[in-house]
Amino acid sequence: MTREDAADILNRIALLLELKGENPFKIRAYKSGAEVVESYAGDIMQLAADNKLAGIKGIGDALRDKLHEMATTGKLEFFEKRGEAAKISGFGDKTVVKILESIAFRAEHASEFRIDQVYALALDILDTLRAHPAVSRAEVCGSFRRGKETVHDLDFLVSTRKPEQVIADFVALPQIEKVIVQGGTKASVYAPNGVQCDLRAVSSAEFPFALNYFTGSKEHNVVMRQRALDRGLSLNEYGFTPTEAGASLSEAIQEIHDERDIYRALGLDYIEPELRENSGEIEAAAQGRLPALIQLENLRGVFHNHTTASDGRGTLREMAEAARDLGLQYLGIADHSKSSFQANGLNEQRLRAQIAEIRAMNAEFDGHFRLFAGSEVDILKDGSLDFDDDLLAELDYCVASVHNVFNLPEADMTRRIIRAIENPHVTMLGHVTGRLLLQRPAYAVNIPAIIDAAAETGTIIEGEIEAALKKQRAD
Ligand SMILES: [Zn+2]
Structure with a gap:
């Protein structure tokens, strides 16, 4: 051999x-x-x-x-x-x-992870770093801090006067599987699930600048650096340095204690990490018209949920009680329809029984919480729906989704989805691109045409739009 x-x-x-x-x-x-x-x-x-x-x-x-x-x-x-x-x-x-x-x-996508796959690990390590006696501040930077759906690695940053000690304790953490490199102010390691974790140790004075720099995005940083130069300052991960033109600023820039101060020094409102993609946030911050981000308490209820009746993990009652205990005001139940047989989709008879069960349960909730009876109805190959209009009319709402025949040419897929949207019983379009993060690519579909059709018919589109449009632009 x-x-x-x-x-x-x-x-x-x-x-x-x-x-x-x-x-x-x-x-x-x-x-x-x-x-x-x-x-x-x-x-x-x-x-x-x-x-x-x-x-x-x-x-x-x-x-x-x-x-x-x-x-x-x-x-x-x-x-x-x-x-x-x-x-x-x-x-x-x-x-x-x-x-x-x-x-x-x-x-x-071998070196990428969904954010939910690394979320607990990131917070766990962050807590440990924050509890370290020699650490004064600690954050996770990078795409994790920007709330991206997928991340390549986890970038930890600490401010400390004892970098070597913090680095040595970091590489010895039980959450760490293997050390890649270890230096005086920096270490890279693998966690057991294969995600690379980097730690950088900086001084207190450097911390806001390093936090800003390593949070990115790269595109956001480029514009920030240029904006600083326009004001007579050179900006990098260690601090501001006045250029010749900015010599008079040397005192003003002593007063940088956190990221907000950096933005303020550049004449900008504070920009939340989730917005730092150079997609208009700098201009908006300069003009004082940044949007307020949605907070968890803004979430009142959710509609695209499955129960054990199809492929969910909780029963109808467990789901309802969990939602109520989370403080939600309503929960929509949208189990799969019969054509999604691999997901144990409901036929007409089972769906009618579930509607009756939901109506009966609502009587128990005395007005503070409410269940909505829906269905995630398959959009068949020709754009017709898996249930007839009589049954759809009995529901409180309907999510229509493509679950098979993903390989249609773009024009056919677009026509198929628009036909479904035009059904007056369809309230929402489910997962518009059909992608599974890091597992299955999006199918070919004309997103702008779908948005136009949805706007015209008043149909809600579920998530993914930004990613889908970005991809389309890139193509
Ligand atoms: Zn679905």
Whole structure:
């Protein structure tokens, strides 16, 4: 067996593990093992045959045994078994193509995480840093602080007079799986789920500037720096420095204690991190017309919810009580319709029974809380709906969504969705692009045309619009 064959097998194992959703460390071990096998300067297959791989970086114990087996027997039993499993599972050609596409999509997004997948970890580490006796201020920066849907890594920032001690304690945290680099004021580590966490330690005076710089976005920072230069100041992650033109400002810039002061010094209202994308926020801040962001207490209820009747995790009663306990004023129930059979969608009879159950339950809530009876109705291939109008008329509202035949040409998909929107019983359009974050790309659809149709018919569009429009612009 050649080294290329051995590397190929290791790479295939990595793919199979990825497909299975295995631990990212295990996957990475096979991938980097394959790289080492391909690029090693000596005769690595001979070394493997002679059991002399010990000490070669990137080849752990498990890989060493596997390489020895390949070098001596010309095959790898572990891999043959897996390969058989894939063959006899009866995957059809179409399925294989789909699997390959999904592997490619996931590989493209391999180092990204949904914000909910890292949220608890980020707050946990942040709490630990804030509780450290040598830390005076700590924040998570980057896209996490800007509230993006997905993040590449977590950027922690602390102000401290004892950077080395804080860094040493950080890399020793139980939440940390592996240290990548550790320096005097900076460390990079991996958490067990594979997300990279960086920590930077700065002084108190630098903290607001570093916080602003590492929160980004890059585009926002570029405009901030230019605005500072226009005022005779050079701005970076450490502070303001007056340029020749700004020599008279050296006293004024001593008074920067937090990010608000930086914005104030540049003649701007404070810009919330969620708005820092250079999409008009600087101009709005200069003119004092920034929007107020939606706060959690603005949320009064939610409409797109599933129960155990289809593919949800809580029963109707559990959902209602949880929503009421959260302080919501209403909850809409929109289980799947019959064509979404894989999600146990409700047929006409089950939906009618659920409507009756909701009406009966509402009588218990004495006016402080209310359930709405709805349905997430499938938009069929031709744009017709999964239930007839008589049944839809019995509902309080209706969410219409595409759940199958994602591969229509853009014009057909757009026509299909607009036809559904035009049904007077449709209150909202569900997940307009059909994407699953980091799992499935959006389908082809003309978003501006959908927005026009929704505006005309008074149909609400669920989320994703900003991302969808951005993507369309990029295309
Ligand atoms: Zn749906």
